Amino acid sequence: MSAATDAFLAMLAAERGAARNTLAAYARDLAQAEEAIGDLAVAERDAVAGLAGKWAALAPASVARKASALRQFFGFAIDEGWRQDDPSAALPAPRARRPLPKVLGHDQIAALFTRAEAEAAGGEPKAVRLLALIELLYGSGLRATELVSLPLSAVPRDAPFLTVTGKGGASRMVPVGARALEALGRWLALRPQVPPSRYLFPSAKGGHFSRVRLFQLIKALAARAGIDPAIISPHVLRHAFATHLLEGGADLRVLQTLLGHADIATTQIYTHVDSARLVALVNSRHPLATRTTSD
Incomplete structure (x- = not known):
């Protein structure tokens, strides 16, 4: 250059x-x-x-x-x-329509976690690690890069929050649910100490677990759970986290903070995914919703 x-x-x-x-x-x-x-x-x-x-x-x-x-x-x-x-x-200025994110249904999420929990029940370290990884992807909405590069120091001590460094070096606090905390505790008890590594999910050479390997393991888990591997990835689990929170009534600004989006416009794509809930919300909460046409 x-x-x-x-x-x-x-x-x-x-x-x-x-x-x-x-x-x-x-x-x-x-x-x-x-x-x-x-x-x-x-x-x-x-x-x-x-x-x-x-x-x-x-x-x-x-x-x-x-x-x-x-x-x-x-x-x-x-x-x-x-x-x-x-x-x-x-320069050309094409209008690129942003595709809607792929989202797993609740039944598919349940099947994925049922399989991961069953495999981790035996205490095999790699199975416990995979359970902790998917708990953080779906339970906290982390990006793949954020997850694999988490330092050991990010693990919550007194409060159920992770300190995550996202895009552009911006830091944010991400809540960690009880399930993810339990999975993290199980992983920490088995996490290898050699070679020394500062990462929560270390590699065999002391660095951190790779994004490529994370993709591979999640797709293989999906196949074992009876889910088409083509429709799942770490980012799809992040999308599922966001969409299912929105379905549950989460505020869009709160979701923006949790996902680490610099611009609310990026978060607003999830309103298209959850359009049915938004229509129902308007019909039930709008001031005119209880008025009849004859009023």
Whole structure:
């Protein structure tokens, strides 16, 4: 990549606290754009417009993400005095409709946990670890990265809360239910001490458990529980946590805090998933709900 894009990525990390995965995505998109049209700090407007043709086969969401990365870079380049013009208007602006999240039903959640609890009943460490992992995914709504990188110090002592470091390095307090606390206690009694690790879920080399392995174990558990592995992932359990809380009457702002969403608009997608409950809520709680048309 050019020195300009390197500087832009450094700014995202230092000033905006961008997460590692976010920086990697920006780096990839900017590098691919530079491969196509050269140094972005000096690229001509016509060359920028030509990216639309190179992105023609991509999904609208991918085009929107790439265009967003370039728009932010061009704004940064102007601020730094590297460019006098802003060619962002030449970039395509597809309307990417955000897909509704996959959500497991209550029966599927029950089947998954019934299987996990039965396997953990024998006290085998890997089975107990898996039970603790899914309890935290569904019981506290953690992201996969947040879960596998939890430090041992995050385990609650006096209060039933985890301290979680989310996207952009933002910290939040996440409540831990009685079931998850019990599963954590069982895991801590079996957690290996060698090699030494500061993580709650250590790897064999002393680092932390990997996201890839977490995906694999959850899909394998689903298959053993009679659930199609294609419809489940750590993120699907997080979605189930959010949707089932909303069904139970949770406030959207509270849900935003629990999920660690910076923008309430991200949380609002769950209102589409739970639209039936919202309609029933309006019909039962609106001031005019008890009035008849003849009143």
